[in-house]
Amino acid sequence: MIVSKNELVRRSVRNMGNVDHRIAVFGKKIIAAAYDEGICAQITEGHRSYRRQAELYGQGRSWYRWDGRNYGSRGSIVTHARPGQSIHNYGLAIDFCLVDKSGQQAIWRVDESWRRVASISKDLGFTWGGNWRTFKDYPHLEWTHGMTWKDLASGRGPFDYPGFLIRRGSRGRRVKQVQLELGTAADGIFGPLTEKAAVTFQQKNNIQVDGIIGPQTWNKFYN
Ligand SMILES: [Zn+2]
Structure with a gap:
């Protein structure tokens, strides 16, 4: 059986969790548009709680404590972002992968189809982790328009009016x-x-x- 578009969208919504509602709309659009081009993909993660971030940061750092609790565990390091330092913590990032036609098997090979999903996402305003120079994060998409986690931590957001007029001659x-x-x-x-x-x-x-x-x-x- 071939997996349906609805099924991939349904899973994506579930996996995105509590992302910004506008990011959730984009996420669904990406998966639907890819499917219409014959590419099966799904969102694997979206909003990530600080506690979950602490668990991830603690992996490979046995000494790590956060908020009065030990979060250190064995394994290899998977992230350099502490709680509050990942765009996922603010509900403005999603991760995706491809799946096979049956929808049963995740595919992590970065091929032409993978890049096409990234390209559809970029057209919606996302930055793709596969374009980063130092650390490539191929599943990662974020919608920040240059804002850093520090900006987001201070309460500013990419949907908010930036505070200056944007007019003829403006750049950036x-x-x-x-x-x-x-x-x-x-x-x-x-x-x-x-x-x-x-x-x-x-x-x-x-x-x-x-x-x-x-x-x-x-x-x-x-x-
Ligand atoms: Zn990510």
């Missing part, structure tokens, strides 16, 4: 994020095409039309 990761929402080429440079798309977006949403991304337009993206 936040411009890229805006371009993904507007559906224009995401090159991180706010030029005339991005401005035009912003105007169209504002007209469609009946908000002030100026082609500048301020709090009002920003909040229309995510709320």
Whole structure:
């Protein structure tokens, strides 16, 4: 029997757990879009509690204690992130793997299909761990737009208005994020095409039309 799309989405939702609700929507989209291209994949992990992170960090560090408890265990080191230092702890990261057509067997080989799933995810604004230079984490996808765990720990988030106007001439990761929402080429440079798309977006949403991304337009993206 061939595994159904619904089944892979169902498992993915279960495995993502308590991620940000917008990340959960993206996660389902990735699995469904991959399936439509003949690629069977599923999300294997999403939100991770601090306690779970302590267990993972303790693996291979027998001395490790956290929150008054011993979390050290044998084995080899699997992570360098302590509780609060993983994007998973904030519900903004998910991991995936491929599965065979029956849906019974996980496939961890990073081939063309695997890279295609990563590419679908990148189109939705995710950063792929397979693109990291120092430590490659092929199953890992995170939606932070350059924010670090320290930013997230301080209560800031990638869905929140960044606090400055994004307009013609602006550059950088936040411009890229805006371009993904507007559906224009995401090159991180706010030029005339991005401005035009912003105007169209504002007209469609009946908000002030100026082609500048301020709090009002920003909040229309995510709320
Ligand atoms: Zn991960």
